Amino acid sequence: MRVLLVEDEVRLADNLAAALRDGPGFAVDWAEDGEAGDDFARTPCYDLIVLDLMLPKLDGLSLLKRLRARRDSTPVLILTAKEGADSIIQLLNAGADDYLAKPFDLGELLARAKALIRRGKGAAHPTFTVLGLEVNTLEQTVSRNGVFIDLSPTEYRVLEYLIHRPRVIVSKRELLEHLYDYNWEHHSNVIEVHVSNLRKKLDAAQPEAEPIIETMRGRGYRLAPTFPPEAGTSAESGAALKSIAEPGK
């Protein structure tokens, strides 16, 4: 997952970026003013935007309005030092998804960031289950039919992105854009290795089953190609189905 952080206070931005990278393992891009943030946000590769309100050049609210005016539906978490219900109402009405008042709790920020990303992709619960494969995004653990699988951080992040979008063909470029920050092109060669390793580890846990990640040459990757389209088995699959119904995402 890739997060855009727009914050003019250097030390706070450092801490937030470090927390988002260390904790949930997101890729983080940092913009130090509103104009730069707006430029960054024009690339469609962010799963979340963390936006400070008081910014030089272009304030957070104007940035948010520009974002929503061009029909960008990326979840936005606002960081605000302003008091009062009025400004919160104004923010939410302008298209913000959530807000945190400074000084905030870092753990709360990470939890809200994860929840917003999940919601943005149509899932309600932090645990995903597909074809016996269970991914707990809170503990960052993966198991298949009860067998825990040990993944490297990058492998886990690839799987986390794919599990949010089962049965959808995810291109290599999309995967790269959402897993790495602005210098994602440097990683284009290694991503195939990571996917290959991930597939091996997942299939080793249940050798008799079909491969859970399908490589479609020249098009990308697809998780759970034989995912049964049965509805209502659990909240997770319901959520997953919902995301299938929106292939444009």
Add this chain to the structure above:
Amino acid sequence: MKFRFQPRSIAFRLIVAVLAVELFSAVLVVVLSFGYERHFHFHAFDVMLQGRADSVLGAVQDADDPGDNVMLDQADLHVPPEDVYEVWDAGGHLLGRSSNLKDAGNWQGAGPGAPTHPFGDFFRSTINGHHYRVLRIQGTRTVDPGEKGGGKARQVVVVYGSPTSHVWHTIRGAVEFYAAGGIVLLLVTGPLIAWLLHRGLLPLRQLAALASQVSVDSWQFTPPASARTTSELAPLTHAIESVLQRLERSFLQQRAIVSDAAHELKTAVAVIKSSLQLLSMKPRSAKEYQAGLERCLADSQRLEALVADMLALARAESSTPAPGQPGKTDIADCVHQTVAQLETIATLRNVQVLFPEPDLNPNPTHVPIVPEDCTLMLSNLLLNALQHSPPASAVELLLNRDAQTAVLVIQDHGDGIPLEALPHVFDRFYRGDPSRTRNTGGTGLGLAIAQAIAQKAGGTISIASQPDPALPNQGATVTVHLPIAE
């Protein structure tokens, strides 16, 4: 319509004033009419008295006796029964009197003597308990006019009186009419004036009602058109408007300051809190903890500097002067101290600070600031110049004075200040270039503090800059004007 008149209300005072004037006029009319009526009626009365006395005189006839005497023939004399008269001859003999007079001499001043006035004497008298006005005239009756020599002329004196009560009655009636008219006028005009005033003061009440709706949350004040067009209310309306505008501006300014300060403080706290939480997110090595703690310390030092600057600004802006004697600082001395203080930073940034020994006359030149504030102001200005100077450049300080003012010019050779930023450089928390000042650790309050200190001392700080891409390193010029303390 509601009439409510307190003793202090303008309407009440105006009504009382108008009614008092009316009352005074009414009294004047009554007094004047009394005088006029009395004159008029008594004049007519006197004429009537004269006529009746003459008719009494006409009743004096030849007595047809050998002594050529005259007599009063009362048979043909018709006068009102309440009137009194007496007729005397020149010898003082009574010729006759009215029947209601019992005896002679019971009226004062009247008698057989000749009147002093050619047309007769008027005097007052009381007869039988009634007031009479009495006329005494002298007449001549010629006895035997047919005889040779024209007959004999006999002098007679007629005293005639008539009661005055009915004249007074008429006068009283007229005066009473005027008095009653005045009272009716007062009674009618009182409520009328009240009503007219109530209507006339409507613009004032409308203005007051609108002005009372202004509050901290709603500064909207649109004066009614009636108040604007009323010449007495127009200045008041204008004054209220401008006061409200100034108040609103300063109120919004204060609110913005508090909001800015809250934002800065919360951000600074957020930095420290997030640094600590980041450190405790997962187990770390001793080295990582060490580095994290150092970062936290640096963060709290920033918060400390921010709080210190905010307090310095609040102190400099407070209108009450610091306790103790008013400050007095040798400005040249203060500049030297400041330059010495910031020498390390200047060396670190590879910037030269030039301060030629000023030629001040008389020397030393004192400015009315306490030394600590003076140093704070100058170091903030110099630090700002240093931070905007490129390496291997110089900051020039120039101190001068005239009779009343000390002038310090600080010139740097940096990029200058963009035109759009120039009006805001003294604003609190304003950072011309966010990333640079953040890196240099500025709180965005330095110039605001310097300006507040200068203004408190009655001086000014101005900043001039003309950034020109063709002529780089023109820099900015800060000019401080300070009054000289005696």
